Amino acid sequence: MNVRRRLIPTATLAGALTLGMVALSACSASGAAEKKDGKLAVTASFYPMEYLALMIGGDHVSVTTLTKPGIEPHDLELKPRQAAQLGESDVILYLKGVQPAVDKAIDQSGVKTVVDATTLTTLENHGTAAGAHDHGDGEQDGHDDGHSGEAATDGAEHEEAGTDGKDPHIWLDPVRFAEVARGVGASFEKADPAHAAAYKENTDKLVTKLNGLNTSFKTGLADTATKTFITTHAAFGYLAERYGLEQEAIAGIDPESEPSPARVKELATVAKREKVTTVFFETLASDRTAKTLAGDSGLKTDVLDPLEGITDKTRGRDYIQVMRSNLAALRTALGAKDLT
Numbered sequence: 001m002n003v004r005r006r007l008i009p010t011a012t013l014a015g016a017l018t019l020g021m022v023a024l025s026a027c028s029a030s031g032a033a034e035k036k037d038g039k040l041a042v043t044a045s046f047y048p049m050e051y052l053a054l055m056i057g058g059d060h061v062s063v064t065t066l067t068k069p070g071i072e073p074h075d076l077e078l079k080p081r082q083a084a085q086l087g088e089s090d091v092i093l094y095l096k097g098v099q100p101a102v103d104k105a106i107d108q109s110g111v112k113t114v115v116d117a118t119t120l121t122t123l124e125n126h127g128t129a130a131g132a133h134d135h136g137d138g139e140q141d142g143h144d145d146g147h148s149g150e151a152a153t154d155g156a157e158h159e160e161a162g163t164d165g166k167d168p169h170i171w172l173d174p175v176r177f178a179e180v181a182r183g184v185g186a187s188f189e190k191a192d193p194a195h196a197a198a199y200k201e202n203t204d205k206l207v208t209k210l211n212g213l214n215t216s217f218k219t220g221l222a223d224t225a226t227k228t229f230i231t232t233h234a235a236f237g238y239l240a241e242r243y244g245l246e247q248e249a250i251a252g253i254d255p256e257s258e259p260s261p262a263r264v265k266e267l268a269t270v271a272k273r274e275k276v277t278t279v280f281f282e283t284l285a286s287d288r289t290a291k292t293l294a295g296d297s298g299l300k301t302d303v304l305d306p307l308e309g310i311t312d313k314t315r316g317r318d319y320i321q322v323m324r325s326n327l328a329a330l331r332t333a334l335g336a337k338d339l340t
Contacts, residue, residue, distance in 0.1 A: 040061045040091060046066065046073040047067065052181055055206045067099075076101060086106060093187075171319075225275060229247060231290075245334075279291075
């Protein structure tokens with residue numbers, strides 16, 4: 001049985017947006033620019049964008065996130081109040097292509113400052129193992145970047161629309177995420193000039209942290225027994241490319257799609273050939289296929305968190321801490337030599 005993400009029906013989305021706009025019209029005429037706390041009202045689409053808003057905005061922003069902890073961001077269904085909240089924002093921060101329902105709502109929000117993280121760095125194709133990715137419209141993107149394999153699935157569509165078939169998981173590459181951070185900082189400075197100096201200072205501090213994280217990954221993964229890792233879905237293409245690793249994904253970009261029997265057999269062969277020790281699963285998707293593959297191949301399992309959302313297990317830890325946990329898990333799985 002192929003477990004699919006639920007795309008929100010157009011009629012349902014339209015109804016939510018209509019009700020949201022009605023709710024918005026009942027709000028105070030003072031609007032978002034005259035809030036009682038005087039803070040810049042930022043709406044973030046999901047956790048990576050929330051993290052940027054909090055770190056860069058500091059005490060001068062009020063951040064609301066559309067995707068609550070424990071919710072798979074792709075499955076988000078906007079409630080009428082959330083649609084209204086978008087219109088009340090001073091700044092909307094999102095990553096186009098991850099949440100189609102959010103993309104559509106933002107288009108109708110009327111907010112002046114909308115920051116799409118995909119425009120702040122370079123996106124790439126991390127297609128299927130066969131070198132092409134099905135958009136569901138008969139068009140395919142071919143690629144072979146030599147750094148990340150991805151599963152050929154049983155006909156599942158790529159439902160992270162809006163990025164022209166390109167991989168949206170830019171936040172898992174600290175270098176790209178730093179580029180996005182600088183763009184977000186500049187947008188905050190423009191939207192709230194009175195606190196521009198604070199936003200710039202906070203951005204610089206965050207970029208320094210991200211640069212340090214990049215150094216840790218580069219050093220920690222430089223000398224390993226194998227360069228190949230198997231994971232539930234192809235979220236780690238940018239990370240693999242950055243640090244010279246080979247990602248082999250059970251599913252494709254969509255973490256809920258199931259692999260073909262041929263792909264499972266292929267992964268078992270890859271695991272033996274490349275001396276893979278571990279099959280990684282993630283926090284917000286089922287671990288069933290990963291554990292089945294691991295059991296059949298005599299491999300261990302562990303968590304590699306794509307940081308699409310915070311869960312009960314990761315609550316209280318931020319992006320940097322979870323990424324360092326990912327680094328530790330990769331070092332163990334890949335047989336990294338001890339750092340001296």
